[in-house]
Every structure is written in C-alpha cells, then in structure tokens.
Amino acid sequence: MQTLMLWLFYISSFYAFIPGMITRIFGFRVFRKGKSEREFALTFDDGPDPRYTPQLLDLLKRYDAKATFFVVGRNAEQHPELLKRMHEEGHLIGIHNYIHKSNWFMRPGTVRKQIKMTAEIIFSITGEWATYYRPPWGIVNMFDVYKRGQYKIVLWSSMFGDWREKTGADKLAKRMLNKLKPGEVMLLHDCGSTIGANPDAPKQMLIALEQVLQEAERRQLQSIRIDEMIKVTENAPExxxxxxxxxxxxxxxxxxxxxxxxxxxxxxxxxxxxxxxxxxxxxxxxxxxxxxxxxxxxxxxxxxxxxxxxxxxxxxxxxxxxxxxxxxxxxxxxxxxxxxxxxxxxxxxxxxxxxxxxxxxxxxxxxxxxxxxxxxxxxxxxxxxxxxxxxxxxxxxxxxxxxxxxxxxxxxxxxxxxxxxxxxxxxxxxxxxxxxxxxxxxxxxxxxxxxxxxxx
Structure with missing residues (x-):
C-alpha cells in the first residue's frame, strides 16, 4: 500500500505539480507578463455573466479600454449575445474550458475535448477561432505544456482576490493600483458563479476597476488585448x-x-x-x-x-x-x-x-x-x-x-x-x-x- 501511494505521488507530481510549478514560477512555454512602455493588459475569467459582463463592457467602452475575456464554454453557449458584443467592441475572446474544472483532474483527451468544444462555440458566434487559452486556476498538466497545438497558454503577472466579495472595492483598488505598470497582465473575474467565488464579488471588482482606469488615464497608460501585448513584447528591444x-x-x-x-x-x-x-x-x-x-x-x-x-x-x-x-x-x-x-x-x-x-x-x-x-x-x-x-x-x-x-x-x-x-x-x-x-x-x-x- 505504501509503495502504491508513493508511485501515485510520483505520477501526480510529474503529471501536474512539476509542470504547474515550472510555468507559474519560470513562465516556461506560457505568456504571463509583457514588456512595453505604456500598455498593460486586463484579462477576465469565468464569464460571460448576464448581470455583470454587460456592466463591465460599458465601463471598458467609457474608457476606451480593450480587454481579453477567457470564457467558460457553457456560459458562452448560454449567452451568445454577450460574446457577440465582446467581439464587436474589439475585445479578444479566449478559452477557459467548457466547464470550470482543473486540468489536474482531467485526462489529456478530456482537456482537449473541453478546449475544442469551447473553441467551436466561440467560432459559431463570432466567426473567428480562438487561439489563446487560460486553464482554470492557471493549473496545467504535462500535456498542456508539451502539446499545446495551435493554442497559446496565457497566465498572469498579478491577481487580487477579486472573487471574494469581502475583499471590498477599496482594498481591491489599492492592490490593483500597486500593480498598475506597463507590461502587467491583470487577472480579474466578471462572473462569481465558480466554486469558491462569491456571486456578487464582480460588483466590488467593477467599482475598483473604474478607479484603476481613471488612474491609468491620468498616467497615460492603456489597456490592450493579450494578442497585442504579445506583439508589443516580441518587438521590444530587450x-x-x-x-x-x-x-x-x-x-x-x-x-x-x-x-x-x-x-x-x-x-x-x-x-x-x-x-x-x-x-x-x-x-x-x-x-x-x-x-x-x-x-x-x-x-x-x-x-x-x-x-x-x-x-x-x-x-x-x-x-x-x-x-x-x-x-x-x-x-x-x-x-x-x-x-x-x-x-x-x-x-x-x-x-x-x-x-x-x-x-x-x-x-x-x-x-x-x-x-x-x-x-x-x-x-x-x-x-x-x-x-x-x-x-x-x-x-x-x-x-x-x-x-x-x-x-x-x-x-x-x-x-x-x-x-x-x-x-x-x-x-x-x-x-x-x-x-x-x-x-x-x-x-x-x-x-x-x-x-x-x-x-x-
């Protein structure tokens, strides 16, 4: 029994823990932070949400800010009008699995199926294939890293605990303003229905985000899409x-x-x-x-x-x-x-x-x-x-x-x-x-x- 447990530990470490650590700490084969002079990237996970995503799109439009939405396929399927609006207003749409389930607990074939289903839903609504992928909780397994196919894995350089309503708008704004810098890839959530999140947490996020967008405008910083950030980074002299x-x-x-x-x-x-x-x-x-x-x-x-x-x-x-x-x-x-x-x-x-x-x-x-x-x-x-x-x-x-x-x-x-x-x-x-x-x-x-x- 002890030998079996040891083998399970080795297998799980090789399959999930070690690849996750390498990507999160060293950024191996993923994109997590850009290099730019005046741009940062706002990214939103778990949506779309019929209550909060429209408010978020209104806010981004007021400040002429572009963002990247990593959508859950099931949510996108239920609210195609929101994906259509994201696309028409110039935002980038990425994949966040069909259901919000960690890749650690799915076989490689199941992960590929989740990604493919979500990509097909996005294409049926927008007419464009999604090529950017963020695994739920940023957790990858060995096959995600080594067999990415046509998808670019995108993580983040800063997150703020915005899925918890008790964090509050003031504390959230302070955390975000401390990270408001060129090249930053910010992780936020426009939906609170995920396990561990609070349903009304996006309300606090929206209040805080408006303060951040106001400060970004004052500093002449611009929020851009992930594909644009990657292009800017690749062309950066460094x-x-x-x-x-x-x-x-x-x-x-x-x-x-x-x-x-x-x-x-x-x-x-x-x-x-x-x-x-x-x-x-x-x-x-x-x-x-x-x-x-x-x-x-x-x-x-x-x-x-x-x-x-x-x-x-x-x-x-x-x-x-x-x-x-x-x-x-x-x-x-x-x-x-x-x-x-x-x-x-x-x-x-x-x-x-x-x-x-x-x-x-x-x-x-x-x-x-x-x-x-x-x-x-x-x-x-x-x-x-x-x-x-x-x-x-x-x-x-x-x-x-x-x-x-x-x-x-x-x-x-x-x-x-x-x-x-x-x-x-x-x-x-x-x-x-x-x-x-x-x-x-x-x-x-x-x-x-x-x-x-x-x-x-």
Missing part, C-alpha cells in the same frame, strides 16, 4: 538581446531584489520606481563640498540607488544616447522634489548630511546640485569600474561601441549633494524646473550622456 546579455540582465535584476531585501531600501515613488535610498554612515575620506561644507567619516548620509529594472527598460528602449539622457533627466526632475519632501517629513532622515551615490556620470549631474568627486584608488573603485562597464555594454544604446570609443571617460565617481541644498532647491515648487535645459545643453555640447547610475 526581447532581441542575445542569450548572453539576457543572462547578465537576469542575474543583475535578481541581485537587486536580494540587495533591497538585505538593506531595507525605501523607494521614492513605489508606483513607478526609479530612485531608492537608505540611511547609513559615510565611510570614506573627508570631502569638501561645493557649498563649503564638509562630509566627514561617520556622518549620516542618504545613499541613493537607481532602480536597475527601470534603468534597463529606459536604456534598451532608447534610440540614442541623447534620447537616453532626456528620459533620465525628466525622471530625475520628478523624483528629487518628492525625495526632498520625504526627507523633510522624516525626523530620522532630515538630519542626514548629504545625498551620496556612485555613478558613471561625468557631466551633467552638477546642474542638479551634485558635486562630482573621484573614488579613492582601491579594490572598490576597480571592482565598481568593471561592474558598471559590464552593465553599460548591456544597457547603453551604443553598448560595446561606447566602451571602445571612450573607455577613459567611463569611470565611476562619487556624486554628493548636501541635504540642505536639496531642501533649498527642490522643496520650493518650481525651483527645479530650469534644470532640464541646463543639463541638456551640457550633454549635447560634450556628447557624453553617461547617465547610467549604479551605486550598489
């Missing part, structure tokens, strides 16, 4: 990187997660991360700053760290070094006033002597108020130089060419700004707005926009 560069980037971004966890970094703008910081003691030699003040060993400083993922996205999507510089400058201009406010509002940070970071910036940042100083000779300066040059070769639009043409200029330096100067320049509305033209004039005149900052 998708065209060599395998070697992709490997470097993966390691780099993994290290950032570990680094943030270890050192408890705070983020200036969590909704769109660019600058992170932490309070620590200065460990270097005494530095005399441009305003005459001194930074001595042991003084409290706010150490700056740029968001590596944001840097990567800006870098690989920039058409030229000047384009890269413009994007970095505009983002920095928005961040510094917010940082100044956060430091002033925190008694523990307010008494810091200076902002401090290590960067390859050689020209331009002094216009923001930073002093530029050489790193003392030693292992830190040498290792940082190697580290940043590797990243430059991956992220900078000119890549290796930039390193070959100007290797002497690509030297990491300390950037330092007295906190008093930060408060003086950026805590008064409008005082920072003249920086853009000054920095751009410096960059264009010198043709040296090394704005790839890393201070880790």
């Amino acid at each position: 998708s065209k990187l060599s395998i070697g560069k992709q490997f470097v980037v993966k390691l780099w971004l993994m290290w950032e997660v570990v680094f943030h966890f270890i050192f408890h970094l705070k983020t200036v703008t969590p909704a769109d991360p660019f600058l992170h910081y932490r309070l620590r003691r200065y460990k270097g030699e005494t530095v005399i700053l441009d305003n005459g003040s001194t930074l001595e060993k042991g003084a409290p400083i706010v150490e700056l760290h740029f968001d590596n993922q944001k840097l990567f996205r800006i870098g690989v999507n920039s058409r030229s070094t000047v384009h890269l510089a413009i994007q970095m400058i505009r983002t920095m201009e928005k961040e510094l006033p917010t940082l100044a406010y956060q430091l002033m509002d925190n008694a523990g940070l307010r008494d810091a002597k200076a902002l401090y970071g290590v960067s390859m910036i050689n020209r331009g940042p002094e216009k923001f108020g930073f002093s530029i100083r050489d790193l003392p000779n030693g292992w830190f300066a040498k290792s940082t130089t190697v580290y940043l040059k590797v990243l430059m070769s991956v992220i900078h639009p000119a890549g290796q060419d930039r390193l070959k043409k100007s290797p002497a200029k690509l030297v990491p330096k300390m950037i330092i700004m007295p906190v008093d100067l930060l408060f003086e320049r950026y805590s008064v509305n409008g005082s920072h707005r003249k920086v853009n033209s000054e920095v751009m004039n410096t960059i264009i005149a010198t043709d040296s926009p090394e704005l790839l900052n890393v201070s880790q």
